[in-house]
Amino acid sequence: MSETSVDVPIKSRQARQVVEEATARLADARLLLASDGPYRDKVREAYQVARQVRVRAELRTVAVEELELRRKKLRVAVLRKKGFRDVPSVLEAGVDGLVEAGIGETTARPAVAAATELADEADADLRFRIDVDPHDPYATDLVRSLRMFGAVTDARHRHYDDARRLHAVLPQYLGPAQVLTRWWRRLLADSGGRVEAAAAIGALRNALGASSPDLATAAGQVRVVTAGGGADGVWEDFERRSADYYGLLSQVVDLGDDHEAAEGFLPADVVRRVEAQPLDRSLLHANLRAYQAFGAKYALVQRRTILGDEMGLGKTMQSLATMTHLAATRPDDDGPAHFLVVCPASVVTNWAREVTTHSSLAAVVMHGGDRDTAARVWAASGGVGVTTFEMLARLPLPEDLSPTLMVVDEAHYVKNPETLRGRTVRTWSDRADRVLFLSGTPMENKVAEFKAMVGYLQPSVARQLDPNAGVSGAQAFRRIVAPAYLRRNTEDVLTELPDLVQVEEWEQFGPADGAAYRAAVAGGNFMAMRRAAFAVERAADSAKLLRLRALVDEAVANGRRVIVFSYFLDVLEQVMDLLGDVAVGPLTGRVKVAERQEMVDSLSGPAGPSVLVSQITAGGVGLNVQAASVVIFCEPQVKPTIEAQAVARAHRMGQTRTVQVHRLLVEDSVDQRMMEILDTKAALFEQFARQSEITETSDLAVAVGDPAGAEVPSEAELGRTIVAQERERLGAAGHPERGESEEPAGVR
Template sequence: LLAAAGPARGRLRLLFAGRRSRAGVREAVTGVRAAVADAAERGLPPLFAQVSADLLREPGSPAAAWVDFELRSAEYYSLLAELSGSGPDRDAAEGFLPSGMAGRVRGLRLDDARLRVSLRGYQSFGARFALVQKRVILGDEMGLGKTVQAIAALAHLAAHGETHFLVVCPASVLINWTREVRARSTLRAVPVHGPERREAFAEWRESGGVALTTFDALHALPDAAESGVRPGMLVVDEAHYVKNPETRRSRAVSGWSGRTDRVLFLTGTPMENRVEEFRSLVRQLRPELVPAVGAGHGAAGSRAFRRAVAPAYLRRNQRDVLAELPAVVQVDEWEEFGEGDLLAYREAVAAGHFMRMRRAAYARPETSAKLNRLRELVAEAAGNGLKVVVFSYFREVLDTVRGALGDGVYGPLSGSVAAARRQELVDAFAAADGHAVLLSQIQAGGVGLNMQAASVVILCEPQIKPTTEHQAVARVHRMGQIRTVRVHRLLAADSIDQRMLDIVARKERLFDAYARRSDVAETTPDAVDVSEGELARRIVEEEQRRLGAPTGG
């Protein structure tokens, strides 16, 4: 185009060009202008400026390159998959949507100016699906990052002028949502929960941001009409909580969804196994689709079901996008102490009893926040037919977990169980058809047993020695494991858990700097571990000071 438009640079050259040539020149000039306008619309000028600056930099050192890879591994893996042609099947990664709909979703340019995280290809597609289709259910299998896709959609809308967003979730994941919004985006997170929830709600209504509240708190707040706020998007996590339209929580959510143009329901349970549940959720989002979804669609298989419900439902399984996933996905599940848990914890702190402090979160099973979250994780794994291994340092905690989960649980494996019997339990767990749960003390499960039938690991509490956790997870994630392993670590905010993580993380960073990528990591595991006595003393004293308990106990 530039060559053809060349004569337009001077009047004399254009004058001596023939009539036909002048028409071609004008056409080329129009083409150049259109190309420049398109480039400006797509934001290419600042990108080219950035590239120019990057090209003038000195080459990075190998160490700097490795650090960059660790910080942005998702971008590297996505780019490598794209260049090598080894990425996941596009139809599968796009949830087998009809080609026309998938094309419209791909055509939206996701604005990531307010994001602090790199999205994998299928995650970007999920966020764009929510934006294009407006009122949808995102039903990705557990471990694929539904939360981050929702945050990406919110960030896009914020970049385009929306100011208010509302997230409704179970109390067990409220802290995680708050942390994720702050860590993954520049959006302002406003927890609307607890005794000061009305004040927090009024502050959100006035100043905007992402209001994060629970199902139980939502109905106690001003409703959508009363508040006068029209959120840019409503996100409902664990959406199966509102499947029954007669419940108070469902009516509260429905009131907001009726006044919000964009609504995103998140659920990790496969809807094709729960067609009636799906119809109930779709009735709140897209009632016109309900007559088209019959009970026979689920029986016809997942692809047939997804084609029938494509305008309002997107689900990808791990096997669909496995090429883009790391081998192990680790998630810290932060919980707030329940009233009974907190009382038990304060008593243990006052007594200066380190081990009681570690297991206090399970001292009152009927109100235990950790136990409640563990049940939710196991239920989601059951919905997906996944096997789960639950590790704890304490036999007493495992007994509590067993009581909470009921029948059909294997174990617990412990030091008092003979080695041959332990292997029998592991074999029976592996042979079980579909979902199963195995309980194990982390010391007993960390050595000599292979548990690769599982793909979900739940750690009931952080461990004093990082190598204890690493070895236990390695029992699951090893040769023969064909699925991504998802590791959930249950943690209580403002407690011994947080103090332990802070101290151990500092030790691990020092170790990483010197030994992580050498034989030392294999030959001297104690290099990364900490002195149990010293750690216990420091944490007990810190917590006694923080809670105003008498020291020296």
Template sequence: MGRGERDAVARGARLCEAAQAAMGDHGRAVEAVRAALRPIHDAAVQRELDAIPVARLQDVTEGRLRLGSVEKSGLRTVGGVLAAGPYRLRQIPGVGQRTVDQMLAAARRLSEAVHETVAVHIDVDRPEPGTTALVMALHVLVEAGPDARRAVDRAVGLSERLGPLLADARPAARRFRMLLVGQDKKARALAAVTEIRSLVDEAEQAGLPELIAQASVDLLREPSSDIAAWVDFELRSAEYYSLLAEISGRLPDTAAAEGFLPDEIAERVRAQHLDDAHRRVSLRGYQAFGARFALAQRKVILGDEMGLGKTIQAIAVLAHLAAEGQSHFMVVCPASVLVNWTREIEARSALRVMVLHGPDRQDAFADWKGRGGVGVTTFDALRGFPAPGGGDVGLLVVDEAHFVKNPQAKRSQAVAVWAERCGRTLFMTGTPMENRVMEFRELVRMLDDGVAESLGEGDALAGSVAFRKSVAPVYLRRNQEDVLTELPSLQQTDEWEELSASDEEAYREAVRAGNFMAMRRAAYMRPEKSAKLERLREIVQEAGENGQKTVVFSYFKDVLGVVEEALVAGTTDGTAVFGPLTGSVPAGRRQRIVDDFAGVPGPAVLLAQIQAAGVGLNMQAASVVVICEPQVKPTIEHQAVARAHRMGQVRPVRVHRLLATGGVDERMVRILEAKTRLFDAYARRSAVAEATPDAIDVSDTELARRIVEEEQARLGMTDGKPAATE
């Protein structure tokens, strides 16, 4: 046996040792998180049990327990019953051993359920020793990043393969031992040496020894301070919570994470491989499933609710296809999110990205066509580019795809041509059906004409369950409440204000003129006596005193101008005011305004036109949201709120909707509640929706006309003018 064989075994042993060391380092880092999490989770479970009334034990035992004497004894919660134990329970008059056994068994069942479902929320504003230890333990894994996770996964594979081979090759490690073993062991040892040499050569060519060594270094590196860990948590909370969910095993309900797809489709999606070689970000389980869905089904709509990381899922699909050898990709989006898309692709992947927009877009397009990469363009710019040949583009991504639901629009026609020519298409929208289910059919038609044709009036009449089943081959939607257990609370408050005499006068003038839009903003047109404006000032002042940032949304530019003037004139605590961010602000400038708003220390206010800022811009820096008036479409409000209350938000979000009593606001709220219920039934999961959407739908023009006529009649203005929408 020569030196070559011994060297091969030694190289294999060193690589195996390094792999096992990295696995051990990762295991210890994970165990540190579990150890820090355990007392926090146990305390959360106890708080939950202490809040459950003892009467709930009746539900668990189907009403068999008699608990009157237990409550009279002072045990009023399930937590109290468990803490009391069997001895104390038996001392309660009228409670026998059988009742004690049943009571404790029911309490333990509730405790187990709470233990499995309760989520740990990390309060960034009230750091305690326990949560600080947890954040610091998580920081190690977050800082090590996807490369460390990838290295550990490879290390596991190497260890599993090298371990048995090294055992078989042990005789070859020493010159004289080979003389003492039989022919079978000698042959096995020589075969093992050959395989070890091949494995080590392959690993070295792939750079695995360096990758594994770096992972160990990163996993052993501690944060410079607890302050550094907390700052990083606030910046990257989504990654911290993602790791926490994975390590704790408290993952979302599988059916919810998979969008309640039929079993046969879900099985096909689960079997789809997802390559992460060109990706620089870890995915949550539901995000990996979304990327696999797009790959397995080829042409799909990803309809996840706002804030669930649709962009990350699209990037995962792009990275996978690039690893398979695809070279050209196209992303189409509103101008307002061009900058966001380029940033995300550059930060989250190793893919080349090019902006195909502006006066030089044709030159940029030619460069993209020649060199490849991810082209990012707008709906309008896409119309000026030649459609690709079959197979030229690996994936077409269309962000905010509900913008192309009208088949008569030129932008819709351009997208339809590209979708037809591309083998894979990913439509992304959190609001695929703003009013009518049948509008959704037009989006589906661009992807799968057969599925679109199957969506007739009958599906709408049958309710949302039949509808979701029909669109399952092309449509996946998950909701925040189903998959993001760590989101801080969202508190929504309708702030009803009595119009001042001055407000009332302005409102009557708008009604008399039949001007619907003037009616909607009348409460701000005389700012010196505006009841809504006064309440808005109070909300902003309270937020500022608490060091919170506020975003103020309105449909109207002139309302934002009034608000800006009032806040700038009335601010005495140093609160900075940014904006207004409107549709006329260039896309790149919009992103800079949001960045500046997020970057300023302390309280700040961002003024934003709701239809401009409700698309694509992430405003997690804001924990207070003010909506100046009700919107014609409920989804406009949903989108705007979701810009702040989304994955990555670390503080509870308070939403204040400013409403005036007795006029247009009341009528809009009443009508739009029906619209919201319709949207929930069809765009979200529901088993009880039975009404056809067209029976409830109200178009913008029809809504304006109806409300103006009703208000003119209420105020005795039957000779008023017909409704005007501007």
């Protein structure tokens, strides 16, 4: 039969193309809908092996004599004589192996039992983490298994609904459509069959056209990864996305992230509502830890709250999880969802990148020269509008626009509601359906300021707070704020974090820097005293600069990246002059937002600089610099929270190396006085807001805190106190000029 004699205007070649594509997409859909059980089991098996190897490695240092402490009559000398010198050798031999080696069963059994007890205790105490070591076959197997599991779960999260629809629709049309794929099938079919086939081809085309083209790409990536492809780059991928890998691992095994709280004051029905709250992750492109999922659910249930997690725990990701759930579950006839993010200028770019990278939501940056145009686009189309505290009041936005969710990052910037930024945030928070304040330091100095922040969100809760309450009121305070405040500590939920090693680098003044310091004391200039160690013409005359150079040289030689922080611009310039091409910066408040991110990104490049020099008030907040694993402070800061925030830029989720923190200090100087005074500032915040009551009630939420102080002296008061102490110690009030021979001990 000729082609023109067929009454259906679809060529066989076209029909075959449609059917072949539909068949391929059906295979993709089935792959993405398949159970992830085998990959989950592979992760669990690889983890258990890697953990057992780690336990055995720790026990290698435990001599066989330790077994005698567990079994008093055990003949340890016999074990050692037969070559069993440590606990792992006894475990590996087992009872049968010991007996074969000539040890009596009455000795072998208690020896193995005692060794097993020690191994169980070591396992219980082990804080498991994946060390970057491509030569470790067990760790490599675990990372590869996680990559496979991640590819499967990520593809399923992104394309589950699409895959399920294709799986339901395609099979019913593939059979009838075959009639038009070959000339002889057309010949054998009657006119009704050909019409039905044409309709089936049309239905297949519609189904394929409505599906995401990314589904095929995702399925292809799953096939490559699960077949072992790309294994050579698995460690590089782990270093770039280690937080995602740990998130996947926490879905399979208990990493000790979540601990049951001993007590809780939040009503049990509220906790049950939080844990029962569903969380749609179809628009989220990231793996959440259990505590992060709980944080997002808490924000959804409580509606207007403060998420006060410590730095590095992923408050941004929890905010995105909240947004994507609201977007995914929003009725179509309600129009586009509007999410408003208000943040410091330093993190605008980072917010936009996080939204684009980890969600299907559109990011609209309403900052810079085209902010008005961007604001109109956001008002019309929705998405995540990102702006700054300063720009929020200037944007041409409709007065009746009600954000689905308003997120205020670094919310302690509006702790004073009487400022312009405070009043603007109040106006928008009153408009918003939901509000989420993010702050790692929600109560930096005064309980009253924390009360003001709660007042933006839940005035009825704020009215119950006594801003003059002392430590005796801490428990009641936490109980009251529980509906509006959730906080977790890094050490409680990120057990895999590398160690944080903090070193106080105590130096002594030499002639030049000592003279500068004495002059600053004589003049009663607190700020000059703080930076006097750098007030020299030659780097060789500064004890701090010499030590800084040595620390940087050692770090660079070991392949580490460094962040150097100072409060003072002139100190940063001194450091830049000292380090030259090895450093990038200085990153200060004067640097444009996009350029700040470029500086941070350059630190991660293989051929980039090894050191980022940054003003602590600019780079210590918001930016994530986990490429660096060495942090150097040029001087103590007035508020401990500022240093804690700066350290958290590097010691955060995603860091794979031990983080070294070095504080450059001079004995018998303003540095020592500040350290002595500031060490006493932590207690009140620990009592009042370290734990939110909800975290003490739920088995999904683990309390975290911040060593921030409360009711502390102001910077001016601190300065006056230290100046007076130093003037008295040096006799500077009556002796503005001192000779070399009169220098007191510790100042030279």
